[in-house]
Amino acid sequence: MDISYAIGIDLGTSNSALALTPLCSPESESAPETLIVPILQLISPQASDTKQTLPSALYLCNEQEQRQIPHLPWQQEPAVKFCIGNFARKHGALQPDRLVTSAKSWLCTPHLDPKQPILPWQSTLEERKISPYAAQVEFLSHLRHGLLNYLGQKDITTKLEQCAVTITVPASFDEVARVLTAEAAEQAGWGAVNLLEEQQAAFYHWLEQSGDSWREQVELGDIILICDIGGGTADFSLIAATDNNGELQLERISVGDHILLGGDNMDLALAYTLKAELDERGKSIDNGQLLALIHSCCIGKEALLNDASLDRYPITIPSRGAGIFARSLSTTLTRQHINSVILEGFFPLTTLEDQPLERPRSGLHEAGLNYAYDPVLSKHLAHFLVRSRLNSLSATNRQKGNNGDKLMRPTAVLFNGGIFKAQTLRQRVMQLLQGFCATPIRELSVPDCTQQSHLDLAVAKGAAIYTRTKVSGRGVRIKSGTSRSYYIGIESSLPAIPGIIRPLRALCVVPQGMEEGSEYSLDDLEFGLTTGQAVEFSFFSSNQRSGDSLGTQIDDASILDETAKLEITLSNDTDAGPQTIPVKLHSKITELGTLELWMQQRDTQQRWKIEFNVREQ
Amino acid sequence: MSGFLILITIAIISTLLYGQVPEQFIPIMNKAAIAAPTLLLVIHVVSIFKKSAPTSPEPQPVEEPAPEEPSAAVSLSQEANSDAAVVQFLARLQEKGRLLDFLMDDIAAYDNESVGAAARIVHQGCCEVLDESFTIETVHAGAEMETITLADNYDSAAYRLSGKVPESAPFEGNVLHRGWKTTRVNLPKLVLTADNINSARSIIAPAEVEIS
Numbered sequence: 129m130d131i132s133y134a135i136g137i138d139l140g141t142s143n144s145a146l147a148l149t150p151l152c153s154p155e156s157e158s159a160p161e162t163l164i165v166p167i168l169q170l171i172s173p174q175a176s177d178t179k180q181t182l183p184s185a186l187y188l189c190n191e192q193e194q195r196q197i198p199h200l201p202w203q204q205e206p207a208v209k210f211c212i213g214n215f216a217r218k219h220g221a222l223q224p225d226r227l228v229t230s231a232k233s234w235l236c237t238p239h240l241d242p243k244q245p246i247l248p249w250q251s252t253l254e255e256r257k258i259s260p261y262a263a264q265v266e267f268l269s270h271l272r273h274g275l276l277n278y279l280g281q282k283d284i285t286t287k288l289e290q291c292a293v294t295i296t297v298p299a300s301f302d303e304v305a306r307v308l309t310a311e312a313a314e315q316a317g318w319g320a321v322n323l324l325e326e327q328q329a330a331f332y333h334w335l336e337q338s339g340d341s342w343r344e345q346v347e348l349g350d351i352i353l354i355c356d357i358g359g360g361t362a363d364f365s366l367i368a369a370t371d372n373n374g375e376l377q378l379e380r381i382s383v384g385d386h387i388l389l390g391g392d393n394m395d396l397a398l399a400y401t402l403k404a405e406l407d408e409r410g411k412s413i414d415n416g417q418l419l420a421l422i423h424s425c426c427i428g429k430e431a432l433l434n435d436a437s438l439d440r441y442p443i444t445i446p447s448r449g450a451g452i453f454a455r456s457l458s459t460t461l462t463r464q465h466i467n468s469v470i471l472e473g474f475f476p477l478t479t480l481e482d483q484p485l486e487r488p489r490s491g492l493h494e495a496g497l498n499y500a501y502d503p504v505l506s507k508h509l510a511h512f513l514v515r516s517r518l519n520s521l522s523a524t525n526r527q528k529g530n531n532g533d534k535l536m537r538p539t540a541v542l543f544n545g546g547i548f549k550a551q552t553l554r555q556r557v558m559q560l561l562q563g564f565c566a567t568p569i570r571e572l573s574v575p576d577c578t579q580q581s582h583l584d585l586a587v588a589k590g591a592a593i594y595t596r597t598k599v600s601g602r603g604v605r606i607k608s609g610t611s612r613s614y615y616i617g618i619e620s621s622l623p624a625i626p627g628i629i630r631p632l633r634a635l636c637v638v639p640q641g642m643e644e645g646s647e648y649s650l651d652d653l654e655f656g657l658t659t660g661q662a663v664e665f666s667f668f669s670s671n672q673r674s675g676d677s678l679g680t681q682i683d684d685a686s687i688l689d690e691t692a693k694l695e696i697t698l699s700n701d702t703d704a705g706p707q708t709i710p711v712k713l714h715s716k717i718t719e720l721g722t723l724e725l726w727m728q729q730r731d732t733q734q735r736w737k738i739e740f741n742v743r744e745q
Numbered sequence: 746m747s748g749f750l751i752l753i754t755i756a757i758i759s760t761l762l763y764g765q766v767p768e769q770f771i772p773i774m775n776k777a778a779i780a781a782p783t784l785l786l787v788i789h790v791v792s793i794f795k796k797s798a799p800t801s802p803e804p805q806p807v808e809e810p811a812p813e814e815p816s817a818a819v820s821l822s823q824e825a826n827s828d829a830a831v832v833q834f835l836a837r838l839q840e841k842g843r844l845l846d847f848l849m850d851d852i853a854a855y856d857n858e859s860v861g862a863a864a865r866i867v868h869q870g871c872c873e874v875l876d877e878s879f880t881i882e883t884v885h886a887g888a889e890m891e892t893i894t895l896a897d898n899y900d901s902a903a904y905r906l907s908g909k910v911p912e913s914a915p916f917e918g919n920v921l922h923r924g925w926k927t928t929r930v931n932l933p934k935l936v937l938t939a940d941n942i943n944s945a946r947s948i949i950a951p952a953e954v955e956i957s
Contacts (some may be wrong), residue, residue: 172840174945175833175933177877198936427869444865448953450846452863453855 133286134599135293136162136329136591137271137321139264139309141232142359142392143181145588146271149596151292160596162336162589167274169213173197177214178278180585182271185217186210186228186263188248188256202273212270221419225251230360231267233497234260236298236305236386238690243308249497261308268295268316293318294595296587299325299365299383299611302669303723304692304740310722323721324594326587327354327365328380328606330544332597333590335604337574342604345572346540348376352572353538355509355557357545358584362387362505364512366536367606380608382516382536383671387508389500391547397469397503398425402443402459411457417445421459428461429470433550439463475556478506480514480535480564506560513538513564515672519640522675537565542572546584609641610717613676616694617666617685632666634685638715638723640674647716648678649728656708657727660700667694667740678715696727696738711736829935829945834878837933839950842870878931884924891920 136147149162166178173196187210189197194207210216220227228247235242245257258266272288279286295318297309306323313321331354335342346352350369356362364384370377399422403413413421421443428441440462447455484502500508516536538561548554554571561569582589597603615634637650657663668688670676682688698709711727714735718724725738838844847867852860875881884903885893895904897914903924906916937945 170936171933172833172836174829174836174937174941175935177931177933196940198938198941200936424869442862442865444862446843446846446863446866451850452843452846452866453850453852453859456859456863456866458862 133291134592134595135275135291136588136593136595137268137293137295137313138326138329138585138588138591139232139267139295139297140181140184140358140587141230141361141390142184143584144184144267144271145181145585146275147585147588147592148275149589149592151596151599162592164585164588165275165278167213167271168200168277169270169274170197170200170211170215171213172215173219176200178274179214182213182267182274183217184229184231184267185220186212186231186258186266187216187220187223188226188228188253188258190226200273201277210266212266222416224248225253226256228258228263230497231260231263233361233386233388235264235308236301237498242305261312264309264312265315268313268318272317288317289319292322292595292599294322294324294329294591294598296324296326296329296591298361298363298386299327299380300363300386300671302612302689302691303610303614307722307740310720320720322595322598324591325365325380325383325608325611327356327363327383327544328367328608329587329590329594330354330356331367331378331542331590331606332594333586334542334572334574336590336593338572343376346376346378350539351381351536352540352542353513353561354542354544355548356543357505357547358390359392359546360388360390362389362500362508364509366516366538378604378606380606380611381674382512382519383611384508384512384515385671387500388497389503389505389508391545393503394470394474394547395422395426395429397473398429398461398465401465401469402461406457406459413445413457414448416448417457421445425461429466430550432461432463432466433470433552436552470553471556474503474505475553475560476504476506477560477563478504478510480510482507483511483514484508509557509560510535510564519672519674522673535564537567538569539567540570540572544583544586548583607643609643610638610723611640612669612671613640613673614638614691614715614723615668615670615682615685615688616713617668631684631686634668634682634688636676636678636680636682637713637725638717639677639680640671642715642717644717644721645719647714650679650713650715652679654710654712654730655727657696657698657711658706658708659698660706662695662697665694665696665738667691692740694725694738694740696736698727698736825942825946826935826937829937829942830932832946832949833935834874834932836949837874837877838871840870841873842867844871845949878933879927880929881925881927884926885920887920887923889920889923892917893920 132151134149134151136149138145138147146165146167147162148165150160164180166180167182168176168178169182171177171179173193176198189208189210194209197208197211199208216227217229225248231247234240234247240246242260243262245259245262247258247260247263251257276288293313295309295313297306301309310321310323313319331352338345346369348369348371352367352369354365354367356364363386365380366382368379368381370379399418402421402425403418406413424443424445428443431441432438440460442458442460445457445459446452447457449455482504484500484504484507486501502508513535517533520536541558541561543554543557558569558571593603597605613636615636617632618635619632635650635653638648642648666685667690668685669691670688676682698711700706710730712730714726714728716724716726727736727738728734835845839846843863843866847863885891887893895906895914895916895918899914899916903926906918908918910916935945
């Protein structure tokens with residue numbers, strides 16, 4: 129068989145998955161099936177197995193292991209320097225110096241260069257460290273080999289070059305993290321890939337599952353909240369159902385910040401609560417036992433959340449040694465724990481006024497991942513809805529909607545992420561939103577309830593569905609465009625005053641919502657750039673200034689998020705030596721969804737691409 | 746044979762954990778829980794000796810055991826492979842469910858509370874391994890003590906008849922135990938090399954060494 133496929137990749141913070149759907153021929157009526165490709169990975173030092181997800185964990189093998197750990201079919205090099213997936217996560221869990229996790233979150237950590245070898249973070253194995261970018265390349269490369277291995281076993285011949293590929297990224301990723309992801313995919317052999325926001329992918333998956341019935345569930349004027357809480361991150365997006373010449377149109381109107389807080393935090397919180405209780409009884413456990421306790425808490429949490437009649441889930445923590453009768457410790461996870469730690473700890477029924485606590489600014493702040501300081505997801509959700517409202521108010525063309533509301537009121541919710549398999553948590557979030565909005569809200573339902581159990585695979589499938597829709601040109605598309613607006617910094621030309629630092633002004637070069645395939649030219653401003661010299665610009669972004677249009681000037685850039693530096697060197701083609709050339713800035717969103725900035729000479733139309741420079745600042 | 750014993754072991758342990766075994770039978774069941782895998786180990790050890798004895802000293806003068814004799818290499822690895830598959834499945838049960846620790850310890854020395862607590866570890870972990878590799882269902886989909894009729898050509902491996910069994914079908918009787926079956930078998934694929942084959946067929950759980 130020779131088939132072309134649409135491929136969707138959920139490159140997750142803690143788990144990745146890959147989905148496949150045939151690029152249908154025009155005559156076929158029903159949508160072809162989308163399936164998750166099981167990925168081959170080591171599960172022990174002697175065995176491999178295929179699993180629906182590939183844990184995004186990379187373990188650096190020691191010298192002995194490099195000689196002994198077996199090769200996967202596609203690994204040719206003599207020594208296996210590292211391994212990825214199930215075994216890596218398990219084996220590395222007690223060797224933090226050797227385990228790379230959450231590499232993805234490092235791509236959008238400000239002031240750290242994702243191409244520098246910094247992981248495992250704070251590892252003493254200096255010469256072995258790899259960069260977050262390189263780790264992403266390895267995960268993508270493993271997924272690619274896993275796919276080829278799967279296709280080979282099914283006797284399917286296909287040329288990956290003929291397949292269309294989409295990789296999902298958090299809606300909150302800035303442009304640098306997006307570009308790095310696309311670049312990593314290219315380096316891993318995927319070629320040019322589309323980028324899609326994860327929360328949109330979840331929505332595409334829902335659309336496909338609902339079939340034609342989605343038009344009955346969504347009506348004009350709806351604002352749909354996509355509430356996506358994964359293992360390590362929480363992301364929120366809003367999609368509005370608007371009118372487009374009599375047709376219902378879906379438009380993604382707001383995205384939240386990247387919140388490093390998710391289901392794993394809940395398991396940890398439960399485990400630490402039980403650990404504290406054991407400590408009180410004078411029983412201490414070591415790190416290895418704590419891992420076992422976290423794992424049991426995860427299972428116990430799901431059992432208690434899914435079965436309201438269950439009151440307690442007894443847990444035994446095994447001893448590290450063999451004597452499991454004599455030295456194991458018993459404890460019990462109770463409904464009381466679930467209520468106080470999970471429901472009241474992460475999802476309390478707060479009000480709109482309760483905003484997340486900011487990290488105190490005092491003292492030295494250790495560089496590293498920017499974990500959420502406030503664990504209360506309710507407050508982060510309130511914060512998002514208020515910020516979304518501010519963002520929409522900043523757009524003059526939406527001013528007519530200003531009726532003094534403090535928040536954007538969603539009318540429907542779509543849940544995504546493994547923790548929402550538990551109905552209790554879905555109900556809790558609905559209750560919370562009712563409290564915020566005081567207007568009716570409904571949950572977008574899935575016709576087949578058993579599908580609820582696949583909430584952790586929806587993003588990969590949605591990405592494959594999106595790819596097929598995009599290639600075939602058939603099916604519903606969400607109108608989105610860039611989730612942020614982008615700015616370059618310009619020095620103010622003011623007389624110098626001693627002791628006063630002049631603020632950097634910012635000029636909008638990409639307005640929010642700029643769509644794929646569109647291109648703008650900044651005609652009002654001409655730069656005089658000297659050839660042969662590197663020129664650097666500061667680069668900023670914001671996710672709450674939807675009102676800014678191309679060329680909008682902001683007096684003080686410090687209110688924006690600094691994203692990276694831009695760097696450009698105009699080549700020196702002539703023998704005449706350095707020349708100053710008048711150029712204008714062009715911004716372009718490629719068909720694949722990545723931002724490109726160019727400098728274009730006024731007369732000759734010659735172009736130079738501006739590169740993102742993410743080196744440490 | 747060894748696969749069957751593993752299933753027996755699992756059955757005994759899950760009966761211990763799930764079923765309402767009358768108090769007086771618990772020691773018997775416990776002994777059975779130890780006996781079955783011990784037998785398994787014995788069979789296994791014997792088979793290792795059987796195989797390792799002739800293969801190593803006798804055959805071809807050792808020159809370069811490389812690509813010349815692919816057939817010999819394959820046949821060795823096939824035998825070794827099936828051994829290693831069982832050992833590595835046991836390894837999964839030990840790793841996730843501490844099965845060996847449970848069975849190798851002296852159960853008589855502990856009270857039911859300690860044994861029961863440890864059983865939770867075995868139960869949680871072995872269930873995970875079971876879910877990974879099998880999809881377990883009952884052979885008879887109905888309830889226990891239901892009356893069923895088996896027609897001619899019923900699968901005698903799936904139903905075991907007892908009591909007054911007539912010569913020919915139909916066989917009518919009460920279901921005492923619904924039986925177990927798996928509708929999926931997905932054992933981990935061993936990645937065996939000349940270097941790791943010996944440890945793969947012998948090491949069930951590595952010794953754990955912490956470097957501080």
